[in-house]
Structures are given as structure tokens and as C-alpha cells.
Amino acid sequence: MIEMSGNGLHPRSEVDALERLLDILGDPKRIDVARGIGDDCAVLSFPGEFDLLLTVDTVISGIHFSTQWQSPYGIGWRALAASVSDVAAMGGEPLAGLVALGIPGGWDEELVGIYQGLHDLSARLHVDIVGGDISALPSGLSISITVLGRVKREKCVFRNGARIGDDIWVTGALGGGEAVRQMAQRGIKGPEWDRGLMEYERILPRIEEARFLAQELPLSSMIDISDGLSTDLSHICRMSRVGAALDETHIPVHGSALFVATQTGLNPLELALNGGEDFELCFTASGGSGIRVAEEFAERFGLQMTKIGRITGSDLILRDRSGHSRPLNPGGYDHLKAKERGR
Amino acid sequence: MIEMSGNGLHPRSEVDALERLLDILGDPKRIDVARGIGDDCAVLSFPGEFDLLLTVDTVISGIHFSTQWQSPYGIGWRALAASVSDVAAMGGEPLAGLVALGIPGGWDEELVGIYQGLHDLSARLHVDIVGGDISALPSGLSISITVLGRVKREKCVFRNGARIGDDIWVTGALGGGEAVRQMAQRGIKGPEWDRGLMEYERILPRIEEARFLAQELPLSSMIDISDGLSTDLSHICRMSRVGAALDETHIPVHGSALFVATQTGLNPLELALNGGEDFELCFTASGGSGIRVAEEFAERFGLQMTKIGRITGSDLILRDRSGHSRPLNPGGYDHLKAKERGR
Structure with a gap:
């Protein structure tokens, strides 16, 4: 690591x-x-x-x-x-x-x-x-x-075990962290800012959630979303030597990202796919296996787990609502190229 | 820590x-x-x-x-x-x-x-x-x-077990690191510099030496000399609620410190007492116990262990060759006050 x-x-x-x-x-x-x-x-x-x-x-x-x-x-x-x-x-x-x-x-x-x-x-x-x-x-x-x-x-769950046909899941909603950083940069104030900042400064890593999943499911891979879903999923794919197809309509977008989108014209889906440091989990499990614990997971943790796509043989693609596919480029925080994130 | x-x-x-x-x-x-x-x-x-x-x-x-x-x-x-x-x-x-x-x-x-x-x-x-x-x-x-x-x-050996009457020992010789830094600052070149720098850049922490000592002796405390003997010994004394009396003539002064002293007029004893990052060990053991392993230690590791003084009830003092005592002030690298060490 x-x-x-x-x-x-x-x-x-x-x-x-x-x-x-x-x-x-x-x-x-x-x-x-x-x-x-x-x-x-x-x-x-x-x-x-x-x-x-x-x-x-x-x-x-x-x-x-x-x-x-x-x-x-x-x-x-x-x-x-x-x-x-x-x-x-x-x-x-x-x-x-x-x-x-x-x-x-x-x-x-x-x-x-x-x-x-x-x-x-x-x-x-x-x-x-x-x-x-x-x-x-x-x-x-x-x-x-x-x-x-x-x-x-x-x-113990690694990054390199994803197999073709596995479902891809995420916990919670994505893009909230990036939304808060966007609000800060743009000086957006008000109740959405107050709520977003409070959540940002008291974010909880998904420890019990991950242990529950590792206990209850035959997880084939898992990663935390620190660099953005598109980048972190690409790590799983690279290390597992597989590809992935995501359904755009299934990506759970955080409320703050939706709010920021209305204020700024930013694409909320981009915030969810590429925003870093949400600290949610992205994991894979054999096709159909996750569904049987999703309800218990939601009840136990007050948090959704959402199936967002499937592991494929190669390439990362995103399917839109009309069924068209386009490449999903890892666009999260690129550690070696990005300028600044915090400010 | x-x-x-x-x-x-x-x-x-x-x-x-x-x-x-x-x-x-x-x-x-x-x-x-x-x-x-x-x-x-x-x-x-x-x-x-x-x-x-x-x-x-x-x-x-x-x-x-x-x-x-x-x-x-x-x-x-x-x-x-x-x-x-x-x-x-x-x-x-x-x-x-x-x-x-x-x-x-x-x-x-x-x-x-x-x-x-x-x-x-x-x-x-x-x-x-x-x-x-x-x-x-x-x-x-x-x-x-x-x-x-x-x-x-x-x-496992801690800092807080030194008892009145224990002998105080150090491994190796002290002040070599400070001597190299002094040579660097003053632009002193030549074979002493070359040799000193080579040793400085390939310093070996005393792992096997410490394990041997912990195995063979009833060590009451140990610390590595990172801040200078006077400071590190004061940590042992403070945590053990004891004092120490050192014999100035017993302090093993590194050859590089002796050399630098001849070139600069610096006091070699001060370099040995206060120079940081020698990464030698300072340890205490009940009076007389250490002597029985000193010879084997020297043979095994090609390194002297030297008795430099004794644990007392309170205060840190240094006895000179004529038997006079003066306070030993922790004068090693003071983390919060020192300006720069490396350059």
C-alpha cells in the first residue's frame, strides 16, 4: 500500500x-x-x-x-x-x-x-x-x-479478487465531499453549507459496515472511496485484471452534490463519480449474492447499499439511461497531477 | 511515545x-x-x-x-x-x-x-x-x-525502572554524530571527514546488542541516545524518579569528536555528553551485574560497553577527574528550543 x-x-x-x-x-x-x-x-x-x-x-x-x-x-x-x-x-x-x-x-x-x-x-x-x-x-x-x-x-478482503459477472456495489451516496469543497471554493453559504460542513468534519469511516459485509457475503474485492469512484474502481479492475460496466442511473448521488449542481451548473453525476474522500465502500460480490443482505444492511446501519454495475472482461464503461455506453475515465483525484484539493 | x-x-x-x-x-x-x-x-x-x-x-x-x-x-x-x-x-x-x-x-x-x-x-x-x-x-x-x-x-525494557545503586552503561562511543555535523558546518575535509561521513550515513542501530543485553542482564531501564546522553539519561531519571552521577573520565568519547576538538577548540566531552543521534544505548542494571557480560559483549559485537556512573536518589551530576562534582544539565538537542541541527 x-x-x-x-x-x-x-x-x-x-x-x-x-x-x-x-x-x-x-x-x-x-x-x-x-x-x-x-x-x-x-x-x-x-x-x-x-x-x-x-x-x-x-x-x-x-x-x-x-x-x-x-x-x-x-x-x-x-x-x-x-x-x-x-x-x-x-x-x-x-x-x-x-x-x-x-x-x-x-x-x-x-x-x-x-x-x-x-x-x-x-x-x-x-x-x-x-x-x-x-x-x-x-x-x-x-x-x-x-x-x-x-x-x-x-x-480479509483485497482489491484483486473481482471476477467477471460479479456485481459492483457501493455504500451510501457519493459526491458529498466534493460538493462541500465546491461550496467552500464558491462561497456558497446557507443551511446546505452548514449541514454539509458538519457532515464533512465528522465523517465516519465504514468499519462496522465493512465487517458486516465481509462476514455475510463472499466479497471478491473491496476498496474505500478516497480518490473518487471512477479511480478507485479502476484500481480494483487493474489489480483484478477485469473491466466494469456501471449503470449511470444507479449511481447514488449525495444530496449536497445535487444541491451544488443546481447552484453552479456542475454535473452532479460527475461529482459522484469523481469526487474524492467520501470514504464509502465500493465492493464486488458474485452476481445476485448481495441482494439478500441489502435490506438487513440498511436496517442495521441506516445506510443504503446500491448495486451500480457489473464486472466485465475489460474496459470501464458507463451506460446511460437510454442504454448507450461511453468510456468511464478514472477522473477522481489524480494524485500526481492534481493541483490542490482542499482549497 | x-x-x-x-x-x-x-x-x-x-x-x-x-x-x-x-x-x-x-x-x-x-x-x-x-x-x-x-x-x-x-x-x-x-x-x-x-x-x-x-x-x-x-x-x-x-x-x-x-x-x-x-x-x-x-x-x-x-x-x-x-x-x-x-x-x-x-x-x-x-x-x-x-x-x-x-x-x-x-x-x-x-x-x-x-x-x-x-x-x-x-x-x-x-x-x-x-x-x-x-x-x-x-x-x-x-x-x-x-x-x-x-x-x-x-x-521488554522501559525507561522507568532505574533504581538507586544501579550502574549506568553505554554502548560504543559518543559524540561521533555531532562531530560530523561540526565538520560539515566548518567545511573540514580530509580522511577524518570521509571516514566520519561514511559511518554517519551507514549508522547501525543496536538491535542485536540490545536484545543480548535484555536477555543476559536484569536491565532496569534502557533508552537509545537520540537527543544526547545528558538529555536521554535525564528522561530515564525523570521517569524512574531517580538521579544519576556520571564519572567524566569514564565517558567514551568518539574518535571523530576528539579529532574535531583538536581542530576547533570545542570540548570533546561536551560533544559526547550533548551530541544527538549517536543511536547508542544507555541502560541501567543492578550494581556489579553488567561487568560479567562486558567481555562477551565486546567479543560478540566488536563494541565496548562502558560503565559511566551510578543511579542516585536525585539530581544529575558529573564528577571530574579530581573528584569534584558539578550539575549535568540536559544539553542535548532540545526539541522545542533548538534551531537547526542538520545544517
């Missing part, structure tokens, strides 16, 4: 850069790394029924978040949410976190706010923050959060 | 800042965190004979290292060494690492060099780099390395 983000890392693709680093790092050898680089978490095999999951995510001001309109509290909360969401995406249970903060001088109050946000989410999720490291950065603010989790070995 | 480093975090002490954060974070509750914040690593109790160790260290250009005279290779190597050294200090065995890099645009070649250094040390230590995260920073270079390790539960 080497992930790359931020601007300026030269015009080569993420995959190229990864492969280059992999050449240098080589394959893990000593401990039994069941799955390593390329998934949401590294999976370390230990004696007993559980494997350990290890993941780190870094968020940086001006790239992943904005200190202009986000509160320190929300910045801390969302930073932890991003790392925990990677554990959720494997079907795992987060146990402990380490927080490495890089912070400019004179940020005392913000530091307290960030920790308060971290604390409140960690308490809610029963994740212990067991340590960390604070360094002074000359400018900007960076938060690296490592999360250690565990997963029952046979319930 | 929250550690703080870098400049600009306001004129209050590290301890105050830590306590403030601890108030916010509260005590870990859910998993059995045998020891958490305040030691080199967080210790997580898991079923079986091993506990897990978890630590993160961040190094930042211009503060912990210099891109002016250090190679990318050496920067990567030392960054991993710093985190692994924390695992060594608990008597543990490092297993896996995660690397979170913040890097400016256009640093392709440096990135390869950093990873090569990381790789070579990780291969040498049999630590698997199982994942990570790369972000673009607007300026500067930051490397956060998380290391997961394990330790046999009864062999």
Missing part, C-alpha cells in the same frame, strides 16, 4: 512511479507479508486467527485540506478517518494509531483543536492513539496517521 | 506540551497498551508470548538533516535507523516499516536515493518496508517512518 498524493511529482503516472520504487524496495521476505504494496493496508501474518493490518496516510494543508474553511477539529477528525478507512476497506478492525504531526510555529490553539478532533473520532471508534511525533515544519501542516488493525485471516 | 522535535513550538517545555496533549488524548483503554506515551515505543499486548512495539519518527530537512552535505542515500538510511533504534531501545526486534514521505516536486533522483538507502538498511536489518505514502510538500523534505516490532513480554 504505497500511495502517492500531491502535486509536482512530475508527469509520469502513479503506476510508473510505484513500479520504480518497488524495484528498489524489492519484495518483503522475512515476515509473512500476506499482501503488501498495492492494497489499502499491508497485511502481516501472525500466529493465531488474526492477521495484522498496517497503513499510513498523510494529509497536507493546501492539498488534502484547507485551513481557510476547515476547523482544526475537522482536520484532525478527517485525517484519522482517512487512515481508519483503509483498515475498513480490508474488512478489518482498527486497534491503535500513531500520529506524526508537522506543524508551523505558533500553532498552539490549532494543535489542541486537531488533537481534540483526533481524540473524539478515536474514542468513537475505540481506536487508541498510542503515540506519535510532533515536528516543526517551516510552513504548511502535515498529518501522517499510522493505523494498526487486525482482521480474521479468512475474512 | 509522543516525541516532539523541531523549532518554533513556543517557549514551553516538551513536558508541558506533552501533558497538554495527554489531557486531550486520554488514556488508551480498549486494547491492552502495556506502556504507551512517554517511552521509545508504544507496547501493545497481544495474545501469545510477544508484545507488539509501535513507533514513528519524523525527520525534516534543515532540522534533522541537511540536503547540503548528506546524500539522499544517507538521509534515507538514517531516517529508518532512527525509528528502528526506538525498537532496539525496548529490547525489541523490528519487523516491518511504513514510509511516509513529503517531498517537493522535481526530486526524482533524490527519491530514488532515499529509497535505496532505506532499502539497504532494511535488507541488512531484515525489516520489511511493507508500504507507505508519498505526498508533495511545497518545500522541504519530511520522512516519517513507522516501525512495527515485537518483544518477548518479559524481556
